[in-house]
Amino acid sequence: MVMVNLIVILLIGGLLAILSERISDTMPRKVAMAVVLADLLYLLICLSGMPEITQLQAPVANDPSTWLMHFKADWIPAFGISIELALDGISLLMVLLTLVLGAIAISASWTDIVVRKGFFEANLLWSLAGVLGVFMALDLMLFFLFWEVMLIPMYFMIAIWGHENRGYAAMKFFIFTQASGLLMLISILALVAVNHSGTGIWTFSYFDLLNTEMAERTAHWIMLGFFIAFVVKLPGFPFHTWLPDAHTQAPTAGSVILAGILLKTGAYGLIRFAVPLFPEAALNFSYPAMLLGAAGVVYGAVLAFGQTDFKRLIAYSSVSHMGFVLLGIYAWNELALQGAVMQMVAHGFSTAALFMIAGSLQERLHTRDMREMSGLWQQMPRMGAVAMFFVVASLGLPGLGNFVAEFLVLLGLFQINVWITVVAATGLITGAAYSLLLMQRSFQGEVNKKWANYGLIDFGSREMLTMAVMMIALIVLGIYPQPVLDAAQPVLQSLLELTASPTVDVVEVAQ
C-alpha cells in the first residue's frame, strides 16, 4: 500500500497545486514542494520501519515475496492484468532519485515559471507520479500505462511553458516515445500471448512471465520491441534526436525531470525487462546493442562539441553519457551493471544541475546562445564555480559520482569486449573537450560588455542550497558509493543468476 500511497499523494498534490493558485500566486510551488518532500519523508519513514532496509536482503528476481515491498490487486482480471507494484534495491534507488530530483525541479521552477503556475506544478507532480509508477510497476500492462501516461504532463510542460520552438519539440518528443511505446505494447501483448498459448493463463505479471518458454526467433523479435522502446527513451543512438530538441525547449524544471529522471526509465526498463525477460535473445543481441552504446558515446560527444546552444550541448552530453549506460547494461556483468546503475544516479544529478544553470542563465540573459555569453564568471562567480564543479563532474573527474560509474562500466565492459571499451573510453577525451568548451564559452573568456550593465544577479541562497544538495550527492557518490552499490548488488546478482545460461558465450578477453 505504501507504494500506491506514494503515487496517490503526488496525484492529489497536483490537484492541490492547481487549487492553491486561487489562494495566492506563489502558493502552487510551495504546495508542490511540500508534497514532494512529504512523499519523500513518507517513504523514508516507511523504510526505516522495515527491518530489511538495514541489510537489503537478496531478492530472488522471480519471487516477489523476497522483495522489499510487494503489492498486488486485481485490475482487469479478464486479461490477468493487475495492479502489481514491487520495490527492490534498484527501484528504491530510482524512486529516491526521482523524489529528490523532483524537489530540485520544483526549486528550479521557483521563479522560472510565471504563467499558470498551478497547472505547471500539477503537471510536474503528475509526471513524477508517472515515473514512480514506472519504477515500481511489475505488471507489464501497468508498467506500460505509467510509461505512456507520464509523457502527457511532460508534453504539456514542454508545449505550454517551453521556449521559442516548443511546439515542434514537444511533438517530436511525444511522437518518438509514443511510436516506440506502441512497439513495446505489441511486444508486451505478444509475450503475454506466447505465455497464454503455453500455459493457458492470461497474465501480465512480471514474475509469471519471467520464465516464458518461446522460440528463439520469437524471443528475438519481442525483445527488439522492448529494446527499441527503451533505447528511444534512454536515448541511444540513432534514436536520440528527439532529446536535444525536447531538452532545449523545455522549461528548466522540465529539462531537469527529463534528463534527470525520465531518461533513466529507459535504462531501468532495459535492466528490469528487456534482458531478464529474454535472457538469451537479449544477450545474443548484446553486440549490436553495445555498438549502439559506443556509437552514442562518441556521436553524442562530437555533437555536443559542435553546439552553440548551452542546453543543446548538455543534451548531447546526455546522449554520450547514456551511451555508457547502454554499454554497461549489455556488458551484463556485475561490474558494468553497477556502473550503469551508478551512472543513472550520478548523471541524474550532474545533468540536472547543469540544466538548472542553463535555466538560470536563460532567465537572466534571455538567451542560451553561448556566443553571446563569455566571461560571466566576472559577474556571477558563484554560478561559475558551481558550473565548474558540475562540468568537471560530467567529464568524469575521479572523486565524483560520474567517474565511479564510467570506470565501472568500462571495467566490466573490458572483460567482454576490449575494442568497444577502447572506443567508449575515447568518450572520456571527447567528454572533456565539450565540457571544457562549455565552461570556456560561457563563464570564462573575455567579459562580454553586453552584460556589464545588465544587473546580473548571482545565485541566491535558494539556488545555492539546491546546488549544494546535488554537489554533496555527487561527492558522496564519488568517494563512498557503497550504499548505492549495496542497494543494487543483490538485485543485480539475482538478475545475473536468472539470466545465466550455458548458451551465452562470454567473449574471452583478447590476450
Add this chain to the structure above:
Amino acid sequence: MDGLNIPLNHILLVSSLLFSIGMLGLMIRRNIIFILMSLEVMLNAAALAFVAAGAHWGQPDGQVVFMLILTVAAAEVAVGLGLVLQVQKRFKTLDMDRANRMQG
C-alpha cells in the same frame, strides 16, 4: 421455366453491362439530373439481376426484392430531386463539378 429459356449468365451479363453503363454515366456526366438517371440505371441493373436469379432458383424472392429496389430508388430520387431544386437555387447551376466548395 417454360417459354423463353435464357441462361442466367446471359442475363447477368446484360445486367452487368447495364450496371457498367450506369457507373460510366455517373463518372462522365456533370449534370446532376443525368447523374440521378445513371443511378437509376445502376439500381435497375441490380433489380434485373435479382429477377433473373429469382427465376433461376424458381423463387419469388427475386421479384420481392425487385419491388423493394423500386421503392428504394424512388425514395432516393425523391430526396435527390428535392436536393436538386435546392442546388439550383443556391449554386445557380446543376453542374456538379462546380459544387466543390469543400476540398483538401
Add this chain to the structure above:
Amino acid sequence: MNATMFSSLAPILILSLTSIVLMIQASVKRDQSVAWVITAVGFALTLWGASYARDFTQPVTILLQVDHWSLFFTSLITLASLVILVLSRDTFSPEGERKEEYYLLLVLSVLGAVVLIQSSHMVSLLLGMELMGVALYAMIAFPERGQLPLEGAIKYLVLSACASAMLLYGFALIYAATGELSYAGIGAKAAAAFAVNPMLIMAGSAMVLAGIGFKLSLAPFHMWTPDVYQGAPTPVTGFLATVSKGAVFIALSRFYMDGALYQYSGLNTALVVLAVASMLVGNWLALRQENIKRLLAYSSIAHFGYLLVVLIALAHLDAGLISQSITFYLTAYTVTTLTAFAVVSTVAGEDPAKQDISAFEGLFWHRPLEASALTVAMLSLAGIPLTAGFMAKFFVITVGIQSDLWGLLAVLVVGSAVGIYYYLRVIFAMSKSIEGDGQSANHLEKLLVLALLASILVLGSWPQPFIVYVGGL
C-alpha cells in the same frame, strides 16, 4: 409471428411509434421543444425496450435476429442518438428553422440503424440501410441556408446511392450463386456455390464489401467522408460518425460471420488491402488538416481500418474474442467520437470559420471543461492508456497478435504513430496561451460533456466490469 416476437421487437416498435407521434404532433401543432421532448422520451423508452427485449432474444422471422449483442448495440446507438439529440437542441440554426422534421428524421434514421443492427437477411439490411441513409441525406441538408450542407448532402446522396447499387448488385450475384438471401442460408450454401462457380459468389461478396466499405468510409471508398463531415451540421456529423458507421459495421460483421465469408482467402486479402489502405490513407490525410471536422473524418477512416483488423482475424480465431473486441472498440469509438463532436458542436457551432484548429487556440484557459474533454478524446483516439481508445487498441492488437497478423500490426503502428501528430496538434493549439472570451455552453451540454469525458476515462481505467459484461453478450 407470436407475442414474444413483438416483445423482442420492442425497440423497433417504440421507435416507429415515436415517429408516428412526432408526425401527428407536427401536424397538430408545430412546436420544436415539444418535438424534442417527444423524441427524448422515445429514445428513453427505446432504451427501456432494449433491456426489456433481452428476455426475448430470438430470430424474428427470417429477417431479424434479436440477440444480446444486437440489443447492446441498439442501446448504444440509442444512447448516442440521445447525445446527438441534446446537441441538436440549441446548436444549429436557432433562428427560425423549424426542427420538428429534423427530430422525425433522427428517429427514422435511428430506426433504420436498429433494423440494420438486427438484420440477418439481405432485405432487412437493405431496408435498414436505406431508411437510415435517406433520412440522413435530409438531415445533412437540413439547414436552410449555406452551400456546404447542401453540397455535403448531394454528394452523400449520389455516392451513397451508387454504393447501394453496388451492394445490391453484389447481393444479386450472391443470390444468383446460392439462391439464398438470409445470411445463415448463404453461409450454408456458400461452399457448394463456391465449388460450382467461385467467380460469382466472390464477385458478389466483393461488391457487397465495396458497398459497405463506402458506408464505413474505408479507403478507397473514403473520399466523401471529409466533405460530408464538414458540410453536415455538427450533431448530424456526430450521428453519421457514430450511429451510422457503427450500425453498418455490425451489419458487416454479422454478414461476414454468419455468411461464413471469412473462409475465403480472396475476400480476406481484399479486407486486408482495405484495412491497410484505410489506416494509412486516413492518417496521412489527417496529417495537416486544419478543419477539425475534416480531421475527425480522416481519423474515422483510420479507425475503421484498425477495426477491420479484428474482422480479418476471424479467419484465425473463434468468434468470442472477435465479437468482444468489436463491441469494445465500437463502444470506445462511439463514446470518444461523440465527445469530440460534442465539444466541437458546443465550441464551434455551425460556423465554418470556428471549425479550424486555430480557432481552438487557448481553449484550455477559457473553457477548461470542453478543452479537457477534447484533449481526452484526442488522446483516446490516439490510443493513450487510461482512455477508452487505448483499451480498444489493446483488443485489436491482442487479436492481431493471436492471429499472427504481423503485417497489419506493423501498419497499425505506423498509422498510429502518424496519428499522434495530428491529435496532438489539436491539443497543442488548445494549450496555447491566448486570451479568449469566456462564453460557455448551457448546463445540459456541460453535463453531457462531463458524462462523456467520465465514460472515456472509466472505460479506459476500469474496463473490467464492461469487459465482463461484453463477454457475457
Add this chain to the structure above:
Amino acid sequence: MSETIWIIPLIPLLSSVTLMLFGSRFKVSQIGALGVGSVGMAALLTLLLAAEFMQNQQVIQLSLWTWMEVAGFAPGISFYFDGLTLVMMSVITGVGFLIHLFSTEFMEKDPSYARYFAYLNMFVAAMLVLVMADNLLLLYLGWEGVGVCSYLLVGFWYQHNANGHAARKAFMVTRIGDTAMALGLLLLFTELGTLDIQTMVGEANQTWQVGDTVPLVACLLLVCGAVGKSAQLPLHTWLPDAMAGPTPVSALIHAATMVTAGVYLIARTHGLFLLAPTAMTVVAVIGITTSLMAAFTALMQTDIKRILAYSTISQIGYMFLALGVGAWSAGIFHLMTHAFFKALLFLGSGAIIHCLHHEHNIFKMGGLRTRMPVTFWSFMIGSAALAALPMTSGFFSKDQILLQAYQLPDIGPGLWMAGLLGALLTAIYSFRLVFVVFFGKANTEPDKDTGWRMAVPLSVLCFLAMVGGWFMIPVTEVFPVGDGSHPAHWVEYVSISVPIFGVLIAYLIFYSGRLKIDGLANSGLGKSLGQFWLSGWGIDWLYDRLFVRPYYGLANLLKGEPVDAIYGLIVALNQTFNHWLSVAQSGRMRWYLASMVAGLILVITLAANLSEGVL
C-alpha cells in the same frame, strides 16, 4: 604518526574548501595565512614523518575505507608510504610551501586571491593523494585531480581567451594520455584482479614471464599516461602553452611536481616494467628523444617562461631516460634536484616578470644583474644546476643517469652520446638565458626588487639547488639495486666536461660576442632550422592539422544532426503522401466516384483471385 598520515593531504584540502566557500569574506592576509599555513603544516608533518622514517625505515600501509566493492573489485581509499613516497611528499610539501609563500607576494594585487590559493591548495592535496595512493585507482584520482587543478590554474586569468585555450589544451592533451592509462588500469585489473600496487606487482611476477605481451601492453598504456602528464613526446605540446598561468603555478605544477608524476608512476610500478623490457626501452627512447627535441627548441625561444618550459620537458626526458635504462633511483634523484633548481628558476623568472611589468621576452630585459641581485644569484645557481655544472645538485643526478645509460648493453653508448648532446644544449640555452637577461645593457627598468616573501623562497631554493646533490634519497628499499659497476673513467670525464664546454659556447656567443652566429642563423638552412626549432619542431602545427581541425570540422559537419535527416525524410515522406492525397480530395464528386469504381474493381480483382481458394 603512521596512523595519521591521511591528515597531510587533508589539511590543504580543507583549507582549499574553506577558501572556496568563504574566501570572499576573508581578508587578504587571512587568505594568505590559511593558504600558506596549511601547506606549511603539511610540510612540517612530512618532516616529522621523514624523521620517523629515517629512524625505523617503516613502510606504512593505511586503509581508511573501501572506496567501492563490486565483484571483487575493491580499491580502497588507502595510502602507502615508503621511501619513494617520502621523497615525493617532501618535494611537494617543501617546495610547495616555498612557492605558496612566494605567491603571497606575487599574487598580492590579484582580485581573485582566495580562488588562487584555493586551487593551489587543492593541487597540493591532489598531488599528495597521487603519491600516497596505495592503489592505481586512487592514484588515478590524484592524477586527474592535479590535472583539473592544473587546468584551473593555467586558465586562472580566464578573461583572456588565450589562457583558456592553453588551459584546455593542457587538460585535453594530458587527458588523452590519462585515458590510455585508464585502459591500462582496466587491463591490469582484468588480468591480475587487483589494482593495489604492491599486490599487483607481486601477482604480475607470478603470472607473467619477462617479455610477455600483456605486461608490455599494460606498461605501454601506463607510459601513455606518464607521457601525457610529464609532457614527453608525443604529448608534450601542452606544457609550453601552460605557461599562461601565474608563474608560481608554473614553478609548482609545471616544473616541480605534477609534470614529474609520470616519472613517479613508472618508478612506482617499476615491478611491472621489469617484466616488459621493451616498454623500458620505449621509455628510454622517448625520454632521450624528447630531451633533445626540447633542448633544441629551448635554444630558439625568446619567452623566458617558454625556455624554462622546454627545459623542463627536456629534463623530464632525462628522468625518462633514467627509468628506461633501469636507473630508478637516479631518475627519482633527478626528479628531486630538478624540482629544486627548476622551481628556483621559475620563481626567479616570476620575480623578474613581477618586477618588469609582466615582460616575458628575454631580449627586452638585460642588465638585471645589479638591479635584482637576489634574482640574479638565484638564476646563476639555478642555471648552473640545470646545466649540471660540477658540484651543483643537477650535476650529481644527471651524471648518474648518463653513466648508467652508458652501461646499458647495445644502445647504451648511443643513449649516452645523445644525452651528452642534450647536456651540451642545456648548458648553452640555460646560460644564453642568464647572459641575455642579466648582462648586457638594460632594456627595461624594473620598478621594484623582490620583497622578503619572494626572497626567502628563492634563497632557500638556492641552497637546495646547491646542496641537493648530497642528499641521500631513501629509496634503496624500493628499487632493485644495480650491480654497482662503473664505466671507464674517461666516460665520466667527458660527461663532466661537456656542460662546461656548453657554458663556454654560450659565453662566446651571448656575452662576449666573439663567436658570430648571425651568418649561420641568417643562412637559408639556418633560418628554416631556427624557425623549425622555434615552433617546437612544428608538432603543434602538425597536431592542429591532424587532430584539432579535423575534429572541429567533424563537429561542425555533424552540428546539424545528420541522423535527424533520416527522421526528416520520414516526415517529408508523410507530408508528400499527405499532399498527394489532399490533392485527390478535390471536392469533385465525379472524381470521388471514379475512386469508388477503381476500388470496386480492385476489391473484385482481389476477391476473385482464387489461387489461394478457401482457407
